[in-house]
Structures are given as C-alpha cells and as structure tokens.
Amino acid sequence: MTEPLLQVRDLSVLFPARRGAPPVKAVERLSFEIAPGQTLGLVGQSGSGKTTAGRAILQLQKASEGSVRLMGQELTTMRSGELRRMRRHMQFVLQNPYSSLHPRMTIGQILSEPLQVHRTVPANRIRERVAELLELVNLDPAMMKRYPHEFSGGQRQRVVIARALAVNPDFIVCDEPVSALDVRTQAQIVALLQSLQEKLGLSYLFIAHDLAIVREMAHRVAVMFRGRIVEMGSAAQVYDSPAHPYTQLLLDAVPVPDPVLQRERLRRPPPDLRFLDGNGGACVHGVDHARAGTPEWHEVVPGHGVSCRYWPKGAGREAA
C-alpha cells in the first residue's frame, strides 16, 4: 500500500466540565488512514462526534490526545506559523452554503481572498486563477462580479468548493456538504466532487448522516457512535455485510424509493435503541478485553473491522 496521505491515531477530544456537568468525551481514540485520491466516509447520527473529529483533524479543535499526520507531518504539535503553512494542504467544505459565503462580497472577492492570504499565485494572475476556479466547478467565469444571494443553493455550494480548491489542497474535509440541498442538486454536487477527485487527486473525509450519499462517494466507510468508530471497512463491506447492530440500524432507517418495501419497513416495530455499554466480562465475541488488555476491535475479514462496544447482549453473533 502507498503511504497514507492522512494518518489519524488514537485521536481524542475532551470537552471540559461545565457548570456542574461532567466532561464530555466527544471523540474517543479515533484511528484511521486515508490514501491519496481516496475518500473515507464518516457516518453517524448528530451528536456522534463526526464534526468534532473533522475539526480536530484540521486543528480547528484541540485534541486531548492522539496524533494526526498529514503528508507525513505531525499536526498536533506543530507551531502556529508552521501550521498556517500546512493549511493550504487541507481545506474545509461546510454544510450551509447560505451562511458560509460573505453576503457583501462578490464571488470574485470571495475566491481571491485565499489566493492573497496564501500567496499561491502572483497578484497579477489572481483574476485569471479565479476564472479558472469557477470553470473547475462548472460555473461561468462571468459570475465573479455577482453576489452570493444571486445564486441557488447548489451554485453557492460550487462556489464554496471553488474556494476550498483555490490553494490547491491535497485533503478536504466535507462536512455534510449536500444535506441542505435538493436531491437532484445533491447528485450534481456529488458528481462534481468525484470528478474533482479524479482530476486533482484529492483525498476527502466525507462526513454525512445520509448513508446513501456516502455510499456513492466513499471508498472506505467508518461508522461513529458516541464518539467512537464502531465499524470500519470498504464501502461494499460495510453496506453489504454490516457487522455492528448500530450500522444495521442506520441502514434500516434509510428510506428506500420503493413504495411497497418502504411501507413494510415503516410498519416494522421501531428498533431498540437501548444500547448497552458492554462493560465487564466477555464481549459478544467471547473475548474479555479488560483481562486480555486488547482493544475492543474484531476483524471480520481483512480490511473490515467492528467494535464490540454498544452491542446489546444476547444479540451477538458467533466470534469472528
């Protein structure tokens, strides 16, 4: 395997105790890698820690432990000047295309800003580069004179993507990039992100609660629950043979565009959400991790792993 572009090891984020409330472990011992030109999908419900994980990787949120290496460089201990120089390699695309563009700036000004900050092109070439960026996301370069309110949600998201691309990044965290858009626009943005990945060799961390969208985008998928990854594997492994009951629960909740099947699915009794913590004694796979000192992780097949945490007792399968 080639050297990973991004390597995350045991990354944890702890939000300190506030007003009598205990500290919150928002992200706990996250470990994964993303190869160049690949996408890792990160799925889970709101509050599962997906967004915090993305922010901690980009060093927008302080990690309490763990390591994040981008292109072989450790980010968590980097000094701020050095980190600022690293920022042109890693960018962020956020959910809401309405609030992430300044309403009083033209599209041209919005796209010039990162070019000036990172000085990636000489001043006399900025306009040319802005036109190039708009073309890259399939927008008319003439649009640079216009303001965000003149654009539809899908067009604004294209502008947001163009801004992320301005500095020629290697890695982009896309946090729910299409969830505020209509389905047809979602499909167009997904296609755009895929073609840009092919063209520019980008790596994505694609964060979304919509499993169907992630299936289209991701090479590998990690499922998060309560701050931890409970299952990870190739998209085909996780979607076609989910191992963790939480993954199955998420998959069962996705509406299917088939009235007969969907009617039947909605009539099933709602799933039991009382996940147990699986503390003490043997796990569902029959391993006592506390005694053996092993992580709560089981390899189903090569490249596909599952945690035995949050696995209701009695719902276990045979030891993997």
Add this chain to the structure above:
Amino acid sequence: MTGPLLRVRDLTATVTTRREVIQAVRGISFDINADEAVGFVGESGCGKSVTAKTLMRLAPEGASIGLGGSVAFWGQELLGLGEDEMRDLRGRRIAMVFQDPMTSLNPVMSIGAQMSDMLRRHLGLSVRDARARSVELLNLVGIPDPARRIDDFPHQFSGGQRQRVLIAIAISCEPDLLIADEPTTALDVTVQAQILRLLLRLREERGMALMLITHDFGVVAGMVDRVNVMYRGEIVEAGPVDDVFARPQHVYTRALLDAVPRLQGAGAVR
C-alpha cells in the same frame, strides 16, 4: 358530508417581495379526500410550500401574496374568507408542521405554555385541562416523561424532539388535515424514520388527512396514497404513488426518481 375534504381548482399564487414578483403557483388543481395522504414532491422554488401556505392563508416571510382560483374546504371557499374566520380554521381544522422546528417554536415560552395557549384558544379548555391535555399529547408523540418535560423550553429538546412537540401542537385540536412541509429534512435518518412512523400512526389512529411536502421521493414512498409532482408552479404529474414510482410518465418525475441515492447490497435493504 360529501365531496372531498379539500378541493383546489386553478389555484394561482403571485408572491411579491421587495426584490421581485414571482408567479409561484400557476393554476393547479387537486383534491384531498378525508383520511387520505397525498404527497407533493418537487424542488425548492417549485411552489409546493407556497401551495401549502396558501391553504393556511399564510404569506411567505417578508412577502405579500395574490391569489386566484378556488380552495374549498368541506365545500367552504377559503380564499374569500375574512382573517377572523380563517384564524378559527387555522390550527383547528387545518394544521401545519414546518421544516425547521426551532424557528416555529417560541424560544422564550415553555412548551407547555405554547401548547396550552392553542388548546385554550381553540377548544376553550381551562388552564388545568389544557395542561393535562398537553401532557397527554406529548406522551402520544413519544416524548419521554412528559409531565416533567412540559415546563422545559424549546432549546432543551433535541431536533427530533422539537419536531415531535410541533406535531403534538399541530394535532392538539384534532385537525381534519395535517400539512407537513419537509418535516424530516433537518433530521438524521434514524430520527427521520421515527417521525415518519409517528405521522403514519397518528394518521391511522385519528383518521386525519395528510399533505406531505418534500423534495425527496424516498420520504413519500411509504407514506402516501397519491402523489403530485410539482415543477415551476405546476403539477406536472399526479397519480397513485405505486404507479408514479413504477411508471413515471413525465421526464421531470423520472429525473427526480433517478436522483434518489440508493443503497445497493443485500445487507442494506431488508
């Protein structure tokens, strides 16, 4: 009573904002029968939300609206009705759940106060009865420990719970028609499934008609009897939901259906 619960004929709506005049609804006609669930599917700007608001005689924010055609509710024409008469109907006979549960609740009033307000105004309940009824309703929509939660404020509820509270408020006066405008768009898939199950259950238990508005064909699939597809202010296709999914006639309907992302794989769809 005979005839459909709602009979809409040649409805037009012209929305005037500071910036522009939009012909949002261009002469649409449809019926909703009692006990029936009808889906309205289309993308933003197609006029589906304006249609819903028109039935409640609400104008989009910061805009005025000019209406034409006819909207008959149990045979009574709504478009010429005075605001007093309309206020009596709104919330009581026709109720609405909006997409964003945070902005549709008053942030500085407890949930109980907001619910009681409605019950006292429309049903003339006493303070004590309104409170008891509110607890019952919260229980009905699946809010755990409702007697304690009733004095909480909107920000103390999760997104899914706020949507349940809104549904509780909407059904509190036992309306004949519930309009749900993108009721699950802001929610996680698991919470979305819970809210859809809740709407399905309430409709069956109370024999209430449902108008479900969404951009997502996956959401209407298991929920409605008939579906109307809207594009640029017009209904471009209408029919029983199974037919529209199996044999979409209009090219736009096909495009919308094709855009629904699918989960392939044996483990995924059970």
